[in-house]
């Protein structure tokens with residue numbers, strides 16, 4: 001069966017981190033954002049906001065806060081995808097109600113922001129643009145919030161650099177885990193996935209070698225084991241609670 005244009009775009013996805021200096025037209029950006037605003041949203045809450053950043057000074061500061069990720073400073077447009085309970089609190093107040101704010105509203109708002117972000121990425125790629133999502137916005141959530149003027153009950157879940165890909169700098173697609181490991185028929189398959197993981201390590205190692213990067217044999221599982229054997233962003237929960245999210 002022939003793939004639809006959307007599936008073709010999804011199948012061609014690759015993260016882009018090198019951009020030309022060409023701007024993205026207002027018209028194109030608006031089209032992409034308008035399409036993304038059609039994303040599904042939990043209980044129609046629309047618990048997200050997107051901050052469009054073009055100011056070079058702000059992008060430079062965001063790049064520093066993201067661990068000096070160069071592309072954050074050099075992309076023509078940076079988008080901050082925020083989980084947003086601020087507007088909903090106002091809405092509740094309009095009706096003399098107090099907003100519930102717990103783990104579920106934290107997850108709802110984070111998922112809403114993520115869905116819009118993914119729609120932006122696919123929409124942008126369908127127009128020939130390149131993008132990289134920036135989870136490192138959660139390295140210093142409070143500083144990012146201050147820089148972007150976020151009110152209480154809003155945090156940047158992740159950002160996104162958008163721009164025109166540098167033609168000579170488009171990497172090959174990164175291999176994915178085999179489908180059998182991530183797609184389960186009817187019930188979760190708990191059988192030992194070790195041999196498939198080892199095969200994926202080999203495939204990913206070859207990918208890195210093709211890019212001139214040295215890799216040990218455990219290109220996927222070794223890196224992940226190292227990264228996950230210590231708590232990730234251990235202060236995040238306390239900081240987000242201080243920013244107005246009751247993660248209880």
Ligand SMILES: Cc1cc2nc3c(=O)[nH]c(=O)nc-3n(C[C@H](O)[C@H](O)[C@H](O)COP(=O)(O)O)c2cc1C
Nearest residue numbers: 013014015017069132133134135136137158173174
């Ligand atoms: C939520 C999220 C956050 C990410 N954060 C970063 C980031 O801070 N910096 C970066 O260079 N890439 C980031 N990425 C991109 C991933 O590294 C990339 O998607 C992954 O390595 C797979 O590569 P591919 O997208 O080219 O297939 C992020 C991706 C996601 C989904």
